[in-house]
Amino acid sequence: MALPATVQADLIKEQTAAEPAVIDLHGLSVSFGRRPILRNLRGDLRGKAIGLLGPNGAGKTTLIHTLLGFHPPTAGTAQIFGHDIALDAKQIKSLVGYMPERDSFIAKMSAVHFVRLMAELSGLPADAALERAHEALFYVGLGEARYRKLDTYSLGMKQLAKLAQAIVHGPKLIFLDEPTNGLDPPARQRMIQLIREIRDSGQAHIVLSSHLLVDVEECCDEILILRDGQIAVYCNLEEERRSNRKFLMLETRGDQSGFVEALANLGCEYALSGPQRMKIVLQDGVEVRDLYRLAAQTDLQLRRLSYKRDSLEDIFLKAMENGNGSL
Amino acid sequence: MAVYEQTYKRYAGPLTPEWKRFLVIPRHEYRAAFKSKLFTAFFVVCFVPLLVEAILIYLHHNANALGVFRLNVRELIPIDGSFFQTFVGLQGGFAFFVALLVGPPLVSRDLRNNALPLYLCRPFSRAEYVLGKMSVLLILLSLITWIPQLLLFLFQSYLEGFAWFKDNLWMASAIFIGSVVWILLLALLSQAVSALVKWRVIASALLLLIFFVPSVLGEIINQLFLTRWGSLISLGALMKSVLSGLFGTFVRASGHIRITDFDDQVVRDIVLYEPPLWCSWAVLFGVCAICLALLARKVRAYEVVR
Numbered sequence: 001m002a003l004p005a006t007v008q009a010d011l012i013k014e015q016t017a018a019e020p021a022v023i024d025l026h027g028l029s030v031s032f033g034r035r036p037i038l039r040n041l042r043g044d045l046r047g048k049a050i051g052l053l054g055p056n057g058a059g060k061t062t063l064i065h066t067l068l069g070f071h072p073p074t075a076g077t078a079q080i081f082g083h084d085i086a087l088d089a090k091q092i093k094s095l096v097g098y099m100p101e102r103d104s105f106i107a108k109m110s111a112v113h114f115v116r117l118m119a120e121l122s123g124l125p126a127d128a129a130l131e132r133a134h135e136a137l138f139y140v141g142l143g144e145a146r147y148r149k150l151d152t153y154s155l156g157m158k159q160l161a162k163l164a165q166a167i168v169h170g171p172k173l174i175f176l177d178e179p180t181n182g183l184d185p186p187a188r189q190r191m192i193q194l195i196r197e198i199r200d201s202g203q204a205h206i207v208l209s210s211h212l213l214v215d216v217e218e219c220c221d222e223i224l225i226l227r228d229g230q231i232a233v234y235c236n237l238e239e240e241r242r243s244n245r246k247f248l249m250l251e252t253r254g255d256q257s258g259f260v261e262a263l264a265n266l267g268c269e270y271a272l273s274g275p276q277r278m279k280i281v282l283q284d285g286v287e288v289r290d291l292y293r294l295a296a297q298t299d300l301q302l303r304r305l306s307y308k309r310d311s312l313e314d315i316f317l318k319a320m321e322n323g324n325g326s327l
Numbered sequence: 328m329a330v331y332e333q334t335y336k337r338y339a340g341p342l343t344p345e346w347k348r349f350l351v352i353p354r355h356e357y358r359a360a361f362k363s364k365l366f367t368a369f370f371v372v373c374f375v376p377l378l379v380e381a382i383l384i385y386l387h388h389n390a391n392a393l394g395v396f397r398l399n400v401r402e403l404i405p406i407d408g409s410f411f412q413t414f415v416g417l418q419g420g421f422a423f424f425v426a427l428l429v430g431p432p433l434v435s436r437d438l439r440n441n442a443l444p445l446y447l448c449r450p451f452s453r454a455e456y457v458l459g460k461m462s463v464l465l466i467l468l469s470l471i472t473w474i475p476q477l478l479l480f481l482f483q484s485y486l487e488g489f490a491w492f493k494d495n496l497w498m499a500s501a502i503f504i505g506s507v508v509w510i511l512l513l514a515l516l517s518q519a520v521s522a523l524v525k526w527r528v529i530a531s532a533l534l535l536l537i538f539f540v541p542s543v544l545g546e547i548i549n550q551l552f553l554t555r556w557g558s559l560i561s562l563g564a565l566m567k568s569v570l571s572g573l574f575g576t577f578v579r580a581s582g583h584i585r586i587t588d589f590d591d592q593v594v595r596d597i598v599l600y601e602p603p604l605w606c607s608w609a610v611l612f613g614v615c616a617i618c619l620a621l622l623a624r625k626v627r628a629y630e631v632v633r
Contacts, residue, residue: 032631065628065629068447068448068628069447070444070447070448070627070628070629071629071631090345090450090452091450093448093449093450093451094342094449094450096448097448098444098445098448100441100444100445100448102441103440103441104440104441104442104444104445105440105442105445106436106437106440106442106445107436107439107440108359108436109359113355117351117355118445118449120343120348120351120355121348121351121446121449121451122449122450122451123342123343123345123348123449123450124338124340124342124343125340125341125342125343128338128340128341132338138333139333139335165445167335169338169449170335170336170337170338170339171337172337197334197335198335201334201335201336203335203336203337204335204337
């Protein structure tokens with residue numbers, strides 16, 4: 001017998017809550033010598049694709065390296081899928097793939113040989129590793145060039161080969177550090193498309209570190225903005241967009257009193273930001289056409305009606321100004 | 328993630344046991360090394376002394392063959408500790424040149440191309456990385472040193488009889504320990520040099536210098552100060568002492584110098600004493616420890632600028 005829809009929804013909610021976060025930060029701090037790089041990072045990241053943003057030197061790469069076990073935390077810890085980075089490093093590394101920012105490959109090796117070696121080091125048997133290496137290279141679009149030596153590749157091809165080695169063992173979480181660095185527009189588009197395909201497959205979570213806001217906006221559903229080694233903002237882009245759709249700004253002419261009274265009766269929150277300006281938060285079930293109807297009934301002219309549209313750039317710039325974790 | 332399906336798919340098949348993943352590295356390195364015909368030819372040449380050794384052992388036990396070559400068994404080198412020591416030393420020389428060809432690029436190539444993060448972001452530790460790279464040399468050098476030497480020891484035992492085998496079993500342990508110490512030293516030194524220098528040619532040159540410059544310096548010290556303590560800075564001399572100790576041919580008083588005046592009257596008679604065996608072992612141990620410390624410092628995903 002099928003369960004009622006509400007019960008099913010509750011069950012799904014409970015399952016989601018029970019699932020460990022992709023990345024759980026517990027006061028993570030990292031210092032190099034006496035120089036603090038990451039300071040007391042807290043929060044649990046659950047998105048399918050998490051964008052890691054911040055100006056140069058904010059600590060994005062250090063955060064990824066610490067999660068990969070390259071740098072030991074000086075205080076606090078973090079968990080990836082419920083595994084502690086300090087205690088279960090090997091288990092974590094078997095679940096993740098990493099595409100480094102800098103050129104990283106093994107010279108005098110063909111791409112297929114290189115990707116196969118990386119797959120074998122991840123624990124795949126030799127024959128499966130070879131098969132997956134071919135598949136990964138075809139997947140990223142290097143199928144025809146897979147027998148060429150890596151040192152003969154262009155920058156864009158090297159980026160794709162790095163992506164291939166990061167996904168060859170089919171990880172559950174993929175760290176991509178500046179994947180579009182130095183790519184021309186078509187190559188960048190190809191990279192973005194691949195990242196979105198991986199995200200949409202539902203087979204892997206992605207952490208995308210970039211200083212290019214447009215890349216993150218195109219690929220990610222959650223963003224974590226770092227500033228001076230601290231979390232400036234962590235938010236769900238989709239929720240942010242959804243909440244923006246309910247936030248309206250009006251410019252009016254005439255007497256507003258009847259209109260605001262009618263708005264209050266509808267249950268909408270409002271704030272007067274000037275003699276002829278107001279901000280409104282629409283309640284569920286209230287549409288924009290209801291506002292036009294109310295305005296007509298109260299004899300008020302609506303000169304301008306606009307949605308609040310916070311682009312990622314706005315969010316980023318605000319985060320850089322405030323840096324207090326709120327928008 | 329099939330080639331034609333073009334979708335991302337997680338891998339759900341079996342995984343190899345963690346303990347033997349380091350062997351992936353030597354397998355891939357051998358593929359590259361044996362692509363070079365020159366190296367393959369040299370590696371084959373390394374077996375020539377072993378063939379000579381086998382023939383000598385065979386001749387000792389075959390009167391017909393001796394007759395054909397018109398040789399008397401007393402004219403042949405006796406098969407004893409010195410016989411095996413000589414060949415272990417000879418193979419050690421070949422092992423050095425193999426290490427010189429294969430060792431220097433092992434780590435330096437990865438450092439030059441920033442490949443270490445790619446290794447270390449996998450379930451593969453730094454220790455496994457070093458072990459994997461070292462095993463490239465350990466396996467290769469074992470194939471031309473203690474493995475064939477022990478097989479020849481067994482061959483000699485087979486021809487001579489069980490009593491000889493029982494009486495000379497210590498030789499087998501000397502062959503094994505002497506060879507393993509040498510190849511360990513070679514593997515560690517070449518890895519450490521490779522981790523220090525990013526360029527293959529410079530790493531090879533440095534490895535050569537480490538072996539030959541201290542030998543020359545040690546000999547100069549010996550000659551200048553009429554001593555044998557200068558040998559302590561020569562890795563070759565140290566290994567020679569250790570091998571002599573293992574094969575029971577080590578003599579501390581290795582020579583003497585007679586100083587005469589113009590009338591050929593002896594003014595001074597100096598007996599030259601080799602450094603005690605424990606000193607040689609201690610220096611070798613120290614060199615290995617330094618190499619390990621260097622590797623621990625250099626083999627990291629990223630070097631942190633503090």
